[in-house]
Amino acid sequence: MFFEMSNVTKSFGGLVANKDISVEIAEGEIVGLIGPNGAGKSTMFKTVTGFHIPDSGSISFGGKDITKYEPNKICQVGISCTFQKSQLFSALTLEESVLVGAYCRHKRKSQALPLAHRMIEFVGLGGKEEVKISKLNMFERKKAELAAALATEPKLLLLDELFAGLVPTEVELMLELVKKINEEFGTALFIVEHVLRVIMGICTKVYVLEYGQLIAVGTPEEVTSSEVVIKAYLGDDDFYAATDIKS
Numbered sequence: 001m002f003f004e005m006s007n008v009t010k011s012f013g014g015l016v017a018n019k020d021i022s023v024e025i026a027e028g029e030i031v032g033l034i035g036p037n038g039a040g041k042s043t044m045f046k047t048v049t050g051f052h053i054p055d056s057g058s059i060s061f062g063g064k065d066i067t068k069y070e071p072n073k074i075c076q077v078g079i080s081c082t083f084q085k086s087q088l089f090s091a092l093t094l095e096e097s098v099l100v101g102a103y104c105r106h107k108r109k110s111q112a113l114p115l116a117h118r119m120i121e122f123v124g125l126g127g128k129e130e131v132k133i134s135k136l137n138m139f140e141r142k143k144a145e146l147a148a149a150l151a152t153e154p155k156l157l158l159l160d161e162l163f164a165g166l167v168p169t170e171v172e173l174m175l176e177l178v179k180k181i182n183e184e185f186g187t188a189l190f191i192v193e194h195v196l197r198v199i200m201g202i203c204t205k206v207y208v209l210e211y212g213q214l215i216a217v218g219t220p221e222e223v224t225s226s227e228v229v230i231k232a233y234l235g236d237d238d239f240y241a242a243t244d245i246k247s
């Protein structure tokens with residue numbers, strides 16, 4: 001399997017944030033991860049990207065055991081992530097920020113810079129290279145995050161609530177951009193999202209997490225019609241709005 005988490009558990013003191021998690025992602029696949037607040041979604045992403053070491057279980061990518069890899073090594077093997085809280089430094093320019101990603105692939109600026117420029121163009125921010133991150137609006141900042149992650153040339157890209165805080169027209173534009181990443185670069189995507197319209201629109205498989213445990217996996221239609229999932233989302237208006245289920 002291209003990417004595989006096998007029976008991964010991660011605790012913080014007495015709190016088991018991820019319990020016995022197993023996930024499979026095929027090359028080029030778009031997979032979603034949903035679950036109520038505090039279910040353990042970001043913990044899973046931080047474990048995959050090397051910011052947490054699991055208590056038990058294993059993670060493999062392209063046939064390699066990457067369970068204990070540190071974040072920079074995870075990036076080098078081809079896994080990148082955009083985080084819920086922006087990781088970009090406000091004092092840097094857009095070009096400098098994306099260059100940080102490109103340096104993961106190329107040591108020389110002469111090679112890293114064209115890659116950074118390509119990704120800035122790709123996300124539609126061409127012309128803003130010299131603008132400071134602090135001067136970008138929220139939508140531009142999210143695209144800048146994406147460009148920096150893409151500049152590491154990932155084979156698997158994790159998106160943690162990339163769509164949060166965007167207005168509906170921006171959600172549609174971002175959705176097109178995310179689809180384009182998958183189509184043009186063949187990048188597999190693992191998407192954590194509360195905006196279920198996104199999950200329903202592009203994922204072929206969705207995992208559902210509740211209280212640290214996976215409670216369902218299937219197509220978007222299968223999981224959103226599953227009794228256990230409906231129960232987990234009871235009272236969540238976004239869930240009802242994105243499905244045929246009546247509140």
Ligand SMILES: Nc1ncnc2c1ncn2[C@@H]1O[C@H](COP(=O)(O)OP(=O)(O)OP(=O)(O)O)[C@@H](O)[C@H]1O
Binds near residue numbers: 012035036037
């Ligand atoms: N570094 C940490 N130290 C202690 N507890 C943590 C840490 N990170 C996460 N937790 C706890 O683990 C649980 C899962 O948190 P996590 O952020 O993974 O959930 P989530 O599903 O991403 O939530 P949300 O949808 O609100 O972002 C929560 O109870 C949280 O308080």
